[in-house]
Amino acid sequence: MTEAKPKRRTKAQQRAETLEVILDAAEYLFSQRGLYGVTLKDVAQQADVHTSLLHYYFDDKKAMFDAVFARRAHVTADKRMAALDRYAGECRGKPTVEGALRAFLDTDLDLYIQGGEGWRNFAGLGAQVAMAPVWGAKLFDEHFDPVVLKLIGLLKQALPECPEEDIFWGYHFVTGALVMTLARTGRIDQLSQGLCKSEDFPAVKARMARFLAFGFEGICRDRAEARAAAAG
Missing domain, CATH: 1.10.357.10 (Tetracycline Repressor, domain 2)
Structure with a gap:
């Protein structure tokens, strides 16, 4: 019997998963250093994504912080x-x-x-x-x-x-x-x-x-x- 192929994730699912990775990374860093002790570059490195990707999800660092807190x-x-x-x-x-x-x-x-x-x-x-x-x-x-x-x-x-x-x-x-x-x-x-x-x-x-x-x-x-x- 042929095994069913796993369903490919949709682009929306991939974006949602990437967002969770970014929020987790930002949450960890903000919890350690506070709002003003963390840069977008720090978050990108922690999440292992390019810094430019953060701007796709957030207007600025404060918007990211607010999203982390609200979650x-x-x-x-x-x-x-x-x-x-x-x-x-x-x-x-x-x-x-x-x-x-x-x-x-x-x-x-x-x-x-x-x-x-x-x-x-x-x-x-x-x-x-x-x-x-x-x-x-x-x-x-x-x-x-x-x-x-x-x-x-x-x-x-x-x-x-x-x-x-x-x-x-x-x-x-x-x-x-x-x-x-x-x-x-x-x-x-x-x-x-x-x-x-x-x-x-x-x-x-x-x-x-x-x-x-x-x-x-x-x-x-x-x-x-x-x-x-x-x-x-």
Whole structure:
């Protein structure tokens, strides 16, 4: 019996595959050096393509960077929104702080645990974007505002007596903890003499949501007691 010949890839498939190779190469380099530390020539060499081919896909380096970021940003945003929606249905109008944070944080951390080196490169890239004034904030606004506001809505339900400003400050601290984790600087490895490791996302997942939940609840409780004391 004659074996069927493998189907030839269409030009569209070849272009799509080449684009993925370029995005993977750019993601790795951007995660290591940031937007301004990488040239188009660097990306071309990493992807093993001619520099002129990059201009077929992108107008300039910033457009490439935005495409690299958007490729995975929409995946994590969609997964977290689905997790928050699912949790909102399961809790029947009575969310807890930890439950909401687990839906938001654990779903994201699972991508870095299970998704391979590409997702870990994106983690480092995301940490850099989060720390970039103005343009970094715009990228986060564009891709993550709906899912963040969904989380904040659940936190308001969980802490109905907590002033809105404290909910937003609490989220600000959540972001700081997550960004430091995604950056994988190795700082905790050094301080703990190897007891803890920056790469250990499962260890972070086991602790982060619960730790931060206590912070939310403590701030809101303490400030409520201070307001009651001031009122006499």
